Amino acid sequence: MLPVFYSPEGDPALTKSSLTVREKIRDHYATLTQSERKFANSLLENYPAAGLASITIVASNADVSTPTVARMVQKLGFKGYPQFHQALLKELEAKVSGPTQRRANWASEAPEGHMLNRFSQAVTNNLSQTFSNVDSGQFDAAVRQLADTDGRLYVVGGRITRALADYAFTHFQAIRQRVTHMTSSSATWPHYVLDMEAGDTLLMFDVRRYETNLQRLAELAAERGVKVVLITDQWASPITAVAEHAFSCWVEIPSAWDSNISTMMLLEAMIAATQEESWDETKERYDRLDALFDTTRLFRKFS
Amino acid sequence: MLPVFYSPEGDPALTKSSLTVREKIRDHYATLTQSERKFANSLLENYPAAGLASITIVASNADVSTPTVARMVQKLGFKGYPQFHQALLKELEAKVSGPTQRRANWASEAPEGHMLNRFSQAVTNNLSQTFSNVDSGQFDAAVRQLADTDGRLYVVGGRITRALADYAFTHFQAIRQRVTHMTSSSATWPHYVLDMEAGDTLLMFDVRRYETNLQRLAELAAERGVKVVLITDQWASPITAVAEHAFSCWVEIPSAWDSNISTMMLLEAMIAATQEESWDETKERYDRLDALFDTTRLFRKFS
């Protein structure tokens, strides 16, 4: 016989729905206020440990007041904090005594063969492959090249990677000056090449199917003394031959096309590193950019 | 280096005495009185659940009085019942978060504090957070909506997420018919809204700083009966309120801006799922697209 602390009939919070606290938070997230979200995030980030202490401790850990927590758990549908606390405890307990100690996989509650799970597996694998194949020396060298504002930085991508090039452009533009986004319409590329000089940098994305035009462009640029930084896939674009720094990203997923998550990750890592490399210049640009956004009121204030 | 899950030095609760409560009970069993043993047995029979409630409840479940329990936990070496309670909790927690919590340090040979390593850590965490917060039912519903070719599919993003919207457009265009990419120039949006009909789908990206224009757009579209599928960050764009399906992505990384890797991952998972959902239509489109590429010779043959 199990000792039942809260018989289902006795506890409305558990009868009404068997949702986990996590799910309840998700469902009510839209109606939560700022500080309530602060607590919610703190809990989700360290779930469920961050909700197991007394309301006082839990609140101070999330840096909000006790009333905020109390109000929120009521919004979530609990009668009070103790009920909420018990619910978390129950979940934890269930997890321990649960049938199969669930695969150490992230995956949500989704069923075994669900796309979400298959996908998460593939992506994890890709990221890990990609990471372990990056040479940190090469990476640092490429970053120095990207941070070098003596020359211009050109960014270009192919049919699919155009989006990545766009993303790269948006960020590099915020970080440093003298950045040019070469649109994907290859007809205009010769004009850009005309202005390229030795010492400039060309950041290229080329994944299969590799594009002939991009290769031409890379060759022309390299001839003019432009340093080419290439982000490609695991099978390596032919541009690798003329590139100063080339990086391979693993891209296989269960689908007819290739994933660009590892590609994007490498790109973001480079942006982050570049920003760090030239933080003095960058910080000042960020501040000015922020001021401009404030003026134009394009964005909502975010605390 | 071996992954050390339980370093005695690391956990204060376990340093003082690395005995579990279970072991403590065994050690002191000889000195326990009759009623104390009654409680001890009750706890061991359902360990550690039977010790997680308040002393009152726990005592009454074991059919002994509160002072008995209080005296016993002191015999066991705890300062009071709360300490005993916490000890049990810690054990339970450790059991759950045990081996899986290993830090995913994929990273290459790069030194500990290298950006690549810091980055990989943050990204792993983001992906795992994002995954465990996706409701697979919501996901499936959103995918069905995205695969529905009775209505048009509109795609739009903000300043940063424009690139993601672009990426989404490129892929959805390959998968299904009737897809429109709303450019990021919000001046043209009213024209699109004019043509929107009930049953159409609007795939939106909105991460902080949330854009007022996007919110307007979402409201207008929702009013016309358009189903909004929203991909946002963990702090949730205000558009969540009018969206049919909303998904939160964890985006924090060691830098001044937010990462969009988890965002991209969710997007790719959706694309993959959509493709699977409507594979009959999709396959035929892919074949025709391939044939077109062959004809135009834009791409190199891939072996």
Next chain:
DNA sequence: TCCCGCGTGAAAAGATTTTTCCAAAACGAG
């Protein structure tokens, strides 16, 4: 039979936790 000491739990006292109330601060609309 009576007395003593130990174990036990009811109940009071004490400590802590949770909730409520309210004024100040933040926010957003006009």
Next chain:
DNA sequence: CTCGTTTTGGAAAAATCTTTTCACGCGGGA
């Protein structure tokens, strides 16, 4: 910029939990 609304946290009140006190009952020994 101002006003009205919502949100927030300090502090008191209420509820709950934990500990202590103490009297009762039981069993063993003189």
